[in-house]
Amino acid sequence: MRTDPRTLRTCLSRFATGVTVVTCEGDSAAHGATVNSFTAVSLEPPLVLVSLDRNTKACKYLDGKPFTINVLREPQQDLALHFAGKPMAEEPEWEHPGGDLAPRLAGALATIACAPWRSYDGGDHVLYLGEIREIDFDDGDPLVFYAGKFRHLGKAVGTVPWLESGDCPSLSWFPAG
Template identity: 50%
Template structure:
């Protein structure tokens, strides 16, 4: 199978854009992800798929994390956590209950580890939701390799 063509096919599925944040002994960290899934309401569980090749992969093991759902104005933040860092940070940190999160996100979901599963070249991390908050606004989306605005209208 041509993996590039499969990726192009999956690009036809529009997704939201998140930054998953977590704390380590070295400080506050995160990575951009568009693979967020609600798994269960009772107990409240969410799933994030993490590429085995990124540094964050190992830190997610048995570590609290926060899924920050980005506003459509936070494209620079998404790019920063995707590896295109800038000298001036395009975001601010704030203290969460379990780890740091991004200030001004459209929503956040604070989680503690629940389970992890083999997902081929990814690992599927399931977190139990401990706290969440959301605001009104447009979400940052991703479609066919480009950022888009997702509106409720």
């Protein structure tokens, strides 16, 4: 049975995500794409993954090149829309850290600068793994996306459940493999 793409997209939108902009250098200019398909992969080595539609300009610029994941703050909806194809009146403010690091957006809640690690075929997307080279983060609330709309993060509830779990490998009593 084939799943209708629109129905699948609606179903997947029920998973709340943060909003990121993946930035890179291409044709001697900074580029970016709004992405909510971003995840941590490994702590050792430090790896993250981002999934980009094959048809985006940023996708062709990322192949084998450094990139930065910019986690957007709650009031940065305009930036998210800008890099999703609805340009803002003013050009976004860029920071260029130099060396082999990709450009990043000024004022992001967090930035994760990556060297290319691997890329994989993901159907109509390409999965890019990056090895983290530099991080920067600040306090504040993230921009959240759920059911096709930007949202505000609600109040925190409870504690971090996995820290109290018998499956947490960082607990001192956890038996070695």
